[in-house]
Amino acid sequence: MKRQTLQKTIILEALHRLCNHPTPAMVYEEVHKSYPSISQATVFRVLAGECDAGNAQRVYAPGCPARYEFGTRKHWHISCRVCGRVADIEMADHDADLRTGITDSNGFTVERFYVEFSGLCPECRAEAEKDNNQI
Numbered sequence: 001m002k003r004q005t006l007q008k009t010i011i012l013e014a015l016h017r018l019c020n021h022p023t024p025a026m027v028y029e030e031v032h033k034s035y036p037s038i039s040q041a042t043v044f045r046v047l048a049g050e051c052d053a054g055n056a057q058r059v060y061a062p063g064c065p066a067r068y069e070f071g072t073r074k075h076w077h078i079s080c081r082v083c084g085r086v087a088d089i090e091m092a093d094h095d096a097d098l099r100t101g102i103t104d105s106n107g108f109t110v111e112r113f114y115v116e117f118s119g120l121c122p123e124c125r126a127e128a129e130k131d132n133n134q135i
Contacts, residue, residue, distance in 0.1 A: 011046045021067040021086040080121035
């Protein structure tokens with residue numbers, strides 16, 4: 001069992017406060033405001049370690065750096081292909097259906113999977129619609 005250092009506690013508290021799927025750089029900026037002695041490398045190391053331990057999740061968005069979130073609540077994500085914003089999708093009930101379907105169709109036991117949705121967030125969609133109307 002890994003020990004809970006003060007630095008780890010500070011970084012995880014920042015991750016929890018930044019409930020917008022922050023990048024490691026965003027977590028570092030938040031931590032650095034009050035604790036300038038904590039390095040960017042430490043932030044990266046703690047985030048990676050917490051994901052490996054199952055206490056946090058990496059969230060991937062096409063063309064964007066990995067983002068992180070505190071906890072392991074079952075849900076999916078959608079990312080905006082323009083601005084990179086990531087939002088939660090509450091569809092965890094379908095996980096069991098997917099796992100069973102894959103096992104039934106090819107015999108594999110699914111241990112882990114990642115579903116990626118991308119599109120336009122409301123703000124980018126509104127901007128795109130406004131731009132199209134001006135043409």
